[in-house]
Amino acid sequence: MRAPGFWWDRNSLAAKALQPIGAAYGALTRQRLQKPGRKVDIPIVCIGNPTVGGGGKTPTAIATAALLVQAGARPVFLTRGYGGRHAGPMRVDPAYHRARDVGDEPLLLARAYPTIMSRKRLDGGLHAARVAGADFVVMDDGFQNPSLVKDFSVLVLDAGRGIGNGLVFPAGPLRSPLIPQLRLAHALLVIGDGSAADNVIAAADRVGLPVFRGRLEPSAEMVEELQGKPVLAFAGIADPEKFFGTLRQHGIEPRVTHAFGDHHRFTKAEAEKLLAEAKEKKLTLVTTQKDFVRLDGDGPLAALRKATATLPVRLVFDDPEEFLRLAVEKIKRAD
Known part of the structure; x- marks a missing residue:
């Protein structure tokens, strides 16, 4: 899917016409976010974003897992596997599986650490918790899915794109109204340069959400x-x-x-x-x-x-020590 141009223009006719549908969809997703999830046997770290489409979630998931490994943890990734033909839950083998089988992100994740692909998050979470040796799960996406309890949730946002016109899908790129999403998260990570995310940073400050910065560095x-x-x-x-x-x-x-x-x-x-x-x-x-x-x-x-x-690119945190400290604090509190 290519993002339509009106997602960056609040006053466009298309955005205005779709606003009532976006408001209804936003009300449903906001209600869905409040549903209780199931707790699995090991902590879950969730890397999501407030908008439709990419924002650097997969590099952030890999970088977050690597930081926690430095602290002695043993991760397993959980991902939906968008575009793959298998439903899962299943462990991804990059030497055997192809993108048409499991999607593209699972193959990238599996090159770093054990990876479970599952279209149903709950089934995937239960399966991931049984991976031998793993003591925490890193979810690539799934913030808006309430089926699992997340112990540390990070919303990722591109500084150059922000949240566009600030409207909820399909009128804009937001998956759900912004403030309820920020209140459910434990941290906001803004990637790259630009001022498009400044309004989101200000909103995060108002609700007391810690804000971190990072950048994507190419090889x-x-x-x-x-x-x-x-x-x-x-x-x-x-x-x-x-x-x-x-x-x-x-x-x-x-x-x-x-x-x-x-x-x-x-x-x-x-x-x-x-x-x-x-x-x-x-x-x-x-x-x-x-x-x-x-x-x-x-x-x-x-x-x-x-x-x-x-x-190839990798996510580099501006303040990895503080990000790791907060992640460990939330994970320990969940135990």
């Missing part, structure tokens, strides 16, 4: 390898322009860009077109890690995967 090795090369960049994520901007910020100038919808499943025809254009214009193909794991298949898709470079 220095890949930046060095791609600098100076003319590239064709393509991405099927929530905000492809953010990826293209990251390339430019690090001295990698895309001569051509192609944006696709979030979780886009590439076709053989699209693969052939990208390969032909890169060959004709003598460009190096580059994409995101999430897109790369979706390039599974034979023929043109296999050729595109072989020809494409990726630019």
Whole structure:
């Protein structure tokens, strides 16, 4: 899904027309957020966002798990597996499963720590709690799902995108009214630069929600390898322009860009077109890690995967010590 332009314009006719539906949907989701969840045998850390689409949840989940590992914890990830054909619950094996099986995020998570994929959060949480050796769960998304008790919940927000027009889906990008979401969270993490999230930071301050800052850092090795090369960049994520901007910020100038919808499943025809254009214009193909794991298949898709470079990114906290202190405090309080 590509975010419509009116999500960033509160006064647009489309946003105004859809506002009554958004208000009704917001009332339902707000009520749903209040439902009691089930407590599993080990603590749950939830990394979500207040809006539809991406905001850096998966890199944040991996970085949060890594911080807790430094404190001696043993994580297991829980993810829904958007776009995969299996319902789960099941443990993801990146050597065996493909994106068409389990979705793209589970494959990225499973490269770091054990990962359970389940469309039903409760079933997945119960399954994750039984993974041998694990002593806490990190949920990638699922903040608005009330089926599980979350012991430490973090809302992630892109500083450059914010919450758009501040309206609830479908009139805007919010999954539920903002303030009730902030009151249920334990921390707000704002990623990157920009002022679009300033109003959310102010709202978080008003409700006493701790605010942290972070940034996505690309692999220095890949930046060095791609600098100076003319590239064709393509991405099927929530905000492809953010990826293209990251390339430019690090001295990698895309001569051509192609944006696709979030979780886009590439076709053989699209693969052939990208390969032909890169060959004709003598460009190096580059994409995101999430897109790369979706390039599974034979023929043109296999050729595109072989020809494409990726630019891995990692989430870096500005104050990892304080973030870890708060996370450990909440987790211990839950025991």
